[in-house]
Amino acid sequence: DGGITQSPKYLFRKEGQNVTLSCEQNLNHDAMYWYRQDPGQGLRLIYYSQIVNDFQKGDIAEGYSVSREKKESFPLTVTSAQKNPTAFYLCASSTRQGARDIQYFGAGTRLSVL
Amino acid sequence: GNSVTQMEGPVTLSEEAFLTINCTYTATGYPSLFWYVQYPGEGLQLLLKATKADDKGSNKGFEATYRKETTSFHLEKGSVQVSDSAVYFCGMTTDSWGKLQFGAGTQVVVTP
Numbered sequence: 001d002g003g004i005t006q007s008p009k010y011l012f013r014k015e016g017q018n019v020t021l022s023c024e025q026n027l028n029h030d031a032m033y034w035y036r037q038d039p040g041q042g043l044r045l046i047y048y049s050q051i052v053n054d055f056q057k058g059d060i061a062e063g064y065s066v067s068r069e070k071k072e073s074f075p076l077t078v079t080s081a082q083k084n085p086t087a088f089y090l091c092a093s094s095t096r097q098g099a100r101d102i103q104y105f106g107a108g109t110r111l112s113v114l
Numbered sequence: 115g116n117s118v119t120q121m122e123g124p125v126t127l128s129e130e131a132f133l134t135i136n137c138t139y140t141a142t143g144y145p146s147l148f149w150y151v152q153y154p155g156e157g158l159q160l161l162l163k164a165t166k167a168d169d170k171g172s173n174k175g176f177e178a179t180y181r182k183e184t185t186s187f188h189l190e191k192g193s194v195q196v197s198d199s200a201v202y203f204c205g206m207t208t209d210s211w212g213k214l215q216f217g218a219g220t221q222v223v224v225t226p
Contacts, residue, residue: 004157033214042203042218043158058213090157101207102148103214105157 002027006091006106012114013078013085021076021109023091030095032074033103036060037088046089049074078111086113116141120204120217127194127224135189135220137178137204147171147180147187148205148214158203161189199224 004025013019025032031050035043045058049068063082068074074093078085088110092103121136139145146165150158162171167182178189187204204217 006157040218042216043214045213048213092158102160102163105150105159107155107157 004091004093004104004106006089006109008109009107011109011111013111014114016080018077018079019085019111021078021089021091021111023074023076023106025072025074025091025093025104025106027093027095027104028071029093029104030071031093031101032068033092033094034058034064034066034074034076035090035092037090037108043090046076085111087111116145116206116208116215118204118206118215118217120202120220122218123201123221125220125222127222129196129224129226130193131224133189133191133194133198133222135202135204135222137187137189137217139185139187139204139206141185141206141208143208145206145208147178148207149176149178149187149189150203150205150216152201152203152219154200161202194222194224196224196226198222 007022033048034046037043044060046064047066049055065077090108091106094101094103117140119138148163149161151161152158162173164171164180170179176191178187201219201221203219205214
C-alpha cells in the first residue's frame with residue numbers, strides 16, 4: 001500500500017542532543033513537508049521541499065534542519081538550538097500540482113524532552 | 115495577511131445530532147479550501163475540498179460549500195456518530211505550489 005511512514009512513533013530528547021525524525025513516502029510525490037503541532041495551535045510549517053536536493057524554510061524553521069537527498073525521504077533534525085521541541089511532528093507529501101494539491105500525512109512522531 | 119479562523123472547541127454532541135463547524139478565511143486571490151480530520155494519535159486525513167467559489171465538497175456525510183461572498187467554508191453533517199469524534203482542521207492554499215495554512219482545529223466529541 002502506498003503511504004507515508006514516520007518513525008519513530010515516540011522519541012525522547014536529552015538536553016543538548018540532536019535527534020532525527022524519519023519520513024519516507026512511496027507515493028512518488030515530488031513535494032514533502034514537515035509540520036509541528038502544539039495543542040490548540042493547529043499546524044505550523046517547519047520546512048518544505050518541492051524537489052530533490054532543494055528545500056525552503058517554513059514559518060518556524062529556527063532550531064530545525066532537513067535534507068532531501070532522495071525523492072522518497074525527507075528527514076527532520078531537531079537540533080539543540082530548538083529550546084522547546086516538545087510537540088507532535090507531522091510529515092506530509094503531495095504531487096506538487098499547485099494550489100489544488102492534496103497533502104497526504106503520516107501518522108506523526110511525538111517528541112518529548114527528558 | 116492570509117489566515118484561517120475556525121470555531122473553538124470542544125464541541126460536544128449527542129449521537130445523531132447536527133454538526134456545524136464554522137470556518138472563515140482571509141486571503142488575496144482565489145484560495146483552495148480543505149477540511150482535514152485527525153483521529154486520536156494519528157495524522158491528518160483529507161475529508162473534503164473545494165477549489166472555486168460555490169463548489170461543494172462532500173465525503174462520509176460531511177459537506178462544505180465554498181462561499182466567496184462570506185469568505186467561509188463551514189463544515190456540516192446531518193447526523194453524527196460516535197466514530198466522528200476527532201479534531202477537524204480547516205485549511206487553505208493560496209500559493210502556486212500549495213502551501214497549506216490551517217486553522218487551530220476544532221475538537222468534536224460525540225457521546226452515545
